[in-house]
Amino acid sequence: MEITKGFYDLNVPYQTNENELIAILNELYDVGYRTIAIDETFDHTKCNRKASDIFPAPSDLTSLREKFQNKLKILSRLSIVFSQNVILHDMNTSSNIKKYNLICGIPVTEAAMQYACSTLPGDIIGMVHNDATKVFLISHKHYLMAARRGIYFEIQYAPAIRNSNQRKDLIVVAQNIVSHRKAKTIVITGGALNPFQVRSPYDVANLGLIFGLSEEQSKSAISNVCRTIVLKAEGRRYGKTVIFAKNTQESSGDEEENDSESGEEEEEEESNSDDSMDDLGSMDEGHPPKKQKFS
Template structure:
């Protein structure tokens, strides 16, 4: 896995204007973030079935990575809006989707939410899509299924800054997750569309207190939990691997043979010193 470090903002909406995106990333770096994910949204309900791979390739971030070299670790993220479980079949056939560092599923009805918690092959579940999306609360059973699979729920803070109605939705969603006694399943992200919507990690940690999280849990939601998500995402991308470890301090076979021969020579020398003739070897 690529080396990452906190604090993390795993949701920076992609913008085609690179200067606007640069301004947001620069503000994130100035307030203390060190790992960010550029988020591209794909609406699976409106996909083009005529192409071989319905999922787009990740945006080219080479220029931005060069500008923030040794400052920010910039990753690619894809958010998939879906309503049916056919999305899993399309994801399995896609080659582009494995190029993303992070996959987030955004279900927009209860059926899709059940699928997201039980089967969706992603890393996170998002609860907010746009202003027209209806927010619905999920029962304890769904949360248990997601927790057993290691799926995390995303709570973005920037929509609460942009819209008063979304502010209520964000607080309700976060408190609903906490009410199921799963504070470790929450990851707090940004979602800022301009530098003025960016908040420092410590402001976000204080916001977590409103959600019902403790100070330690709030900091973990933008640091340790994010790193855990990225580690699991790497496992999803590359699958299981076998690693062979070798102790370099142990002598090699050649060294062992040399030591044995040296020992035999020393033994023969000792025997000659003691007056015993060396043993004669017979060859047939």
């Protein structure tokens, strides 16, 4: 099981230039984050259907994990942009998708959003941040369906820093999610493309006030909620397990009782043997043994 600690940023976009990625990770560590997830985006709408496994394997993060070994816990995440229900079959038959720590579904249509809330296996539901994609709101019915399944909704703050139009869309979508009164199913992530877009956890907590969250709920969205997501993701990856617990103190107490009982039995046997030795001694002295009555 992955051992993590807060604060969390579960969306750090992967970059081929490792130096730029290292600069972002250093900034995240300096401002107070301790667990991050390197995100890779896969567009399912443009994939090659003839491939045996359409999902790519996770990028090699060994060098990053070694560099930040005592600083950051680095997880892997896959964000899947999709619009059709056939994605469920592709996910169930893929072996590469099981290698990621976190799975995020990003629907691009209202029908895909309904499918993501009701059926899509994963951990997080996100949204596309570009001017070409239409922003749509989530109904209360589908939101509750996702909440019952343990699916969390993601709010990214970095796109609001990069573009004013995306800032407006982000506020509208965030307030729509918060309006359903289920703040425990909301996670706030970064999505920063450079160190200048990184914000400290306490700045993010203040930013949550714009979305309609309280300061406590905003802090939970980058700490406790993220830890719950990681734990549930581990259960999804490895399946159900059974754990047997045994109290060693009680067992030691039972052993002591058994030892005391056996000791009493030995004492009784010794006393009986002493009586028999007394009878034998009386016979040696010339005295007849005591007569025993038999019923």
